[in-house]
């Protein structure tokens with residue numbers, strides 16, 4: 001399992017690359033524009049190409065893009081839905097220009113609390129976003145992220161995510177996968193504490209979504225107890241998931257080719273270097 005972090009590109013791509021390497025990233029995630037705005041200046045293709053060239057030269061990858069938080073593909077609000085489709089299409093184009101392996105998105109919320117209908121709305125919006133981003137790279141996947149289940153956010157269970165996948169046309173479905181956030185899963189109520197618990201979750205993904213559906217894991221420890229629905233990330237090993245959950249994840253044979261990204265919000269010194277170091281230390285224990 002390759003490990004890395006969500007890295008800021010606010011100082012430009014060369015700085016982001018330098019930072020990612022300095023904290024020990026083997027793979028990385030970035031925002032391709034401000035995550036709190038609908039629009040952003042477009043990605044310069046030459047800068048993106050140089051970024052990719054240097055990234056690959058340093059064996060730093062895969063790269064993931066996290067979409068803006070405003071995107072809401074499950075909503076019943078027509079205006080919000082229309083903006084979300086355009087914004088998602090734009091993120092897919094950005095991801096392609098940046099040679100990303102995946103574009104990670106949240107699924108928005110389901111105000112009517114009718115999950116089957118929300119899944120259909122999300123699937124239609126995703127399909128439309130792909131068709132509005134025709135230039136996006138066919139090997140790049142859109143990755144649907146699970147949520148902690150607070151409020152009416154959509155996609156906290158594997159079943160809800162599977163309902164979206166089932167509702168996609170085959171060509172779009174082939175380009176869609178899943179991002180599993182460990183903190184969100186724990187906060188929702190999943191048990192991730194042991195190798196057997198991980199096996200059970202991965203079995204459920206295989207059964208409901210098909211093998212190979214996981215494109216990336218957001219490896220975040222969690223401040224609050226299982227089932228709390230509270231999405232508060234904690235440093236690896238310091239939260240209620242603890243080292244054993246991450247050791248089990250890192251050593252799961254089925255996850256060996258799935259990259260893990262840590263996401264600690266805010267400008268906390270050393271957060272990325274320490275979290276990556278901890279993940280690498282736990283990964284060392286696997287071979288024994």
Ligand SMILES: [Zn+2]
Nearest residue numbers: 066104106145
């Ligand atoms: Zn996310």
Ligand SMILES: [Zn+2]
Nearest residue numbers: 183184231233
């Ligand atoms: Zn989170």
